[in-house]
Amino acid sequence: DNELPGKSLAAAPGQAAADIAEYYQRGARYYIAEANYGWGASGLGLYTAAQCLWDVAKAQKADEIREDFLTKSFGSAKEPMRRFYDLIDGKAKPLLSAHLLGGMYRALEEAYAQTTDPAVTARLDDLVAYVRYVELFRIYLNAQGQERQEAFENMVKFCKSVRRVGMIPDYVITRWQTGYDKTVTLSEEQLEAMTDPAPGHEKFREIVKVGIAQNPLLTFSPRAFSSDLV
Numbered sequence: 001d002n003e004l005p006g007k008s009l010a011a012a013p014g015q016a017a018a019d020i021a022e023y024y025q026r027g028a029r030y031y032i033a034e035a036n037y038g039w040g041a042s043g044l045g046l047y048t049a050a051q052c053l054w055d056v057a058k059a060q061k062a063d064e065i066r067e068d069f070l071t072k073s074f075g076s077a078k079e080p081m082r083r084f085y086d087l088i089d090g091k092a093k094p095l096l097s098a099h100l101l102g103g104m105y106r107a108l109e110e111a112y113a114q115t116t117d118p119a120v121t122a123r124l125d126d127l128v129a130y131v132r133y134v135e136l137f138r139i140y141l142n143a144q145g146q147e148r149q150e151a152f153e154n155m156v157k158f159c160k161s162v163r164r165v166g167m168i169p170d171y172v173i174t175r176w177q178t179g180y181d182k183t184v185t186l187s188e189e190q191l192e193a194m195t196d197p198a199p200g201h202e203k204f205r206e207i208v209k210v211g212i213a214q215n216p217l218l219t220f221s222p223r224a225f226s227s228d229l230v
Contacts, residue, residue, distance in 0.1 A: 149184050
């Protein structure tokens with residue numbers, strides 16, 4: 001799923017809580033899973049799952065866990081961030097689009113304006129890194145030929161520059177993606193040669209402003225439909 005919005009199991013916190021409660025009711029007492037560096041898409045879901053696995057009764061209080069997460073993570077900026085997490089919630093089946101990216105960038109811009117807390121600002125910076133990764137992934141996904149290779153290399157370069165924040169699955173992108181997608185290549189020498197300084201706060205603010213300008217909102221919410229026709 002490359003930790004894209006709404007794609008991983010942890011990207012739907014309410015469903016994760018409900019599943020854990022059902023497993024427990026059916027007799028399960030141990031839960032083994034795996035996770036990527038992917039706190040951008042799955043942070044709230046992993047937090048919810050950890051709470052419910054520790055005390056299964058909390059599975060009935062997924063909304064309270066969500067509120068706890070938003071309050072502790074974002075303080076006075078929690079309302080725009082509530083909208084951010086609503087946008088990427090798996091239950092909303094978010095469609096990878098300029099509209100989705102525009103909504104995410106705008107929520108982050110509003111959140112920046114509503115906090116002076118350095119810790120909250122740092123968390124917002126980390127989430128900007130995640131949204132920029134999603135944007136670069138979309139550009140790569142829609143490109144063909146040489147443009148696709150160039151877009152892939154741009155994405156890899158950015159992933160390397162922000163790997164410290166743990167928001168994106170940088171190892172999957174830098175080491176495995178060429179196995180999934182045979183239209184792109186990346187040698188070990190190329191990977192080692194790709195260097196870019198880690199973005200600072202001002203760079204992240206610039207990314208948000210450019211992202212808002214380049215990803216306009218639609219007057220309606222796009223939806224992805226299945227092939228199960230009625």
